[in-house]
Amino acid sequence: MKNSIDSALHDRFTEPVRDALWGHIYLTPELEKITRTAAFVRLHRIAQLGPVSFCYPGATHTRAAHSIGVYHLARRLLSVLCDRGASGWLSFSGIRSALCAALLHDAGHFPYAHSLKELPLLSHEELSGRLILSPEVSSLILGAGGDPAVCAAIVDCGIDAKGDAEILFYRKLLSGCLDPDKLDYLNRDARYCGVPYGAQDIDFILSMLYPHKERGVDIDRRGIPSVEAILFSKYMMYRSVYWHHSVRCATAMVKKPLLAGLIEGCLKPHDLYDLSDAGLFSLMSRMAGEGHRQFEIGLRACNGQFFSLAAEFPFDSRPCTALNGIMTRPFYENQLASALSSESGVAVDENELIIDVPESFSFETDLFIREKNCTFNESTSFFAGKMMDSCVKTLRIVRIFIDRSVYEGRETLISTALERVIDPVLSCPSPI
Numbered sequence: 001m002k003n004s005i006d007s008a009l010h011d012r013f014t015e016p017v018r019d020a021l022w023g024h025i026y027l028t029p030e031l032e033k034i035t036r037t038a039a040f041v042r043l044h045r046i047a048q049l050g051p052v053s054f055c056y057p058g059a060t061h062t063r064a065a066h067s068i069g070v071y072h073l074a075r076r077l078l079s080v081l082c083d084r085g086a087s088g089w090l091s092f093s094g095i096r097s098a099l100c101a102a103l104l105h106d107a108g109h110f111p112y113a114h115s116l117k118e119l120p121l122l123s124h125e126e127l128s129g130r131l132i133l134s135p136e137v138s139s140l141i142l143g144a145g146g147d148p149a150v151c152a153a154i155v156d157c158g159i160d161a162k163g164d165a166e167i168l169f170y171r172k173l174l175s176g177c178l179d180p181d182k183l184d185y186l187n188r189d190a191r192y193c194g195v196p197y198g199a200q201d202i203d204f205i206l207s208m209l210y211p212h213k214e215r216g217v218d219i220d221r222r223g224i225p226s227v228e229a230i231l232f233s234k235y236m237m238y239r240s241v242y243w244h245h246s247v248r249c250a251t252a253m254v255k256k257p258l259l260a261g262l263i264e265g266c267l268k269p270h271d272l273y274d275l276s277d278a279g280l281f282s283l284m285s286r287m288a289g290e291g292h293r294q295f296e297i298g299l300r301a302c303n304g305q306f307f308s309l310a311a312e313f314p315f316d317s318r319p320c321t322a323l324n325g326i327m328t329r330p331f332y333e334n335q336l337a338s339a340l341s342s343e344s345g346v347a348v349d350e351n352e353l354i355i356d357v358p359e360s361f362s363f364e365t366d367l368f369i370r371e372k373n374c375t376f377n378e379s380t381s382f383f384a385g386k387m388m389d390s391c392v393k394t395l396r397i398v399r400i401f402i403d404r405s406v407y408e409g410r411e412t413l414i415s416t417a418l419e420r421v422i423d424p425v426l427s428c429p430s431p432i
Contacts, residue, residue, distance in 0.1 A: 005087040008095035025072040030144035039107045039131040045276035050113030051250035056193035073180035074102035086211035097146035098170040101154035107131045111280040115254040118326040129156030172216025177364040197236035218368040252356040253301035257294040307401035315396040319426045323357045328430040336425045344417035352403035363388045
């Protein structure tokens with residue numbers, strides 16, 4: 001069995017890819033063929049961070065580069081864990097399936113970063129699973145020594161793993177506090193944005209990890225500072241990069257017309273699958289040309305012509321609960337535009353105003369510390385317990401953006417009027 005595991009991780013990894021972050025990354029010839037499929041090549045045409053490049057011009061790296069980086073770290077992680085006992089419950093086919101899953105985990109990802117994430121669409125994980133099971137890709141996974149069904153089940157947790165312990169183990173590895181996805185994107189995004197927050201000591205982190213059949217990985221107590229560094233990096237990247245107010249504005253400007261199109265029926269969910277960034281812009285241009293004027297908002301965002309920030313406040317400081325569901329946003333935007341027009345005397349159309357609400361999220365802190373016999377969240381770390389809740393509250397800022405042509409020159413008038421009408425509007429019951 002040990003020889004079989006060694007073979008899965010080390011035999012015939014002869015095809016080099018030069019990566020700016022990790023140096024030489026080696027694939028087998030069969031894995032290299034997967035990177036030439038249409039499903040993977042599309043990722044070369046999707047910028048990892050979408051509109052972030054308007055704020056950080058160096059952030060032009062792609063989802064393809066990230067995916068290869070995740071594969072690289074997954075292989076390194078599995079090598080460490082197998083040397084420390086995981087080989088006792090893993091298989092050659094399972095490991096190769098997990099490597100393929102790491103490489104293809106974003107195969108179904110939407111364009112323009114996370115602009116489409118909240119829309120009523122299939123999740124990108126489900127779309128990735130479907131692509132993995134497509135004839136072209138599944139045949140190559142089989143050739144690489146993996147099982148397409150296992151690979152899809154690792155990526156898409158909606159697929160019933162039927163209690164398969166090996167699949168559940170790989171799922172734990174690819175989604176958690178120290179997963180290869182997070183370790184790559186924090187480092188890669190920080191590198192290309194030119195900010196110092198995301199860099200992690202990967203060699204040290206891997207040396208502190210130990211396999212656990214049910215939990216995935218446990219960490220040595222000496223690795224606690226590394227976990228703290230990752231949590232702080234994630235916090236700072238969200239605060240300064242991912243949820244920068246201009247990035248939130250661009251994302252909201254693209255999301256608004258797409259949601260309207262889906263509600264009206266002029267767009268169907270399948271219209272938004274398998275698109276590149278350019279494909280999304282082309283779709284919005286075509287829709288605008290067909291008379292759907294709301295899509296002009298999205299095109300303006302793609303050209304860097306952002307709305308102005310008119311107001312912002314913490315999510316928990318106002319009656320914002322109804323805004324949690326994206327389907328309620330058009331109603332409240334309409335109500336707010338009407339109330340603002342009446343209060344300020346400035347005509348504001350619902351297509352000239354956007355309410356942006358970052359989705360609810362959490363910091364993964366359930367990593368088990370071996371010597372302390374407790375999870376990180378239960379430890380004495382500075383980031384344990386309520387500290388993470390405070391970080392989330394600090395990040396989750398509701399913002400109201402207004403078309404510059406309406407807002408500029410009237411900033412004080414509109415901001416004052418907004419302050420008076422926001423709470424009454426948000427207190428109105430939604431019809432949905």
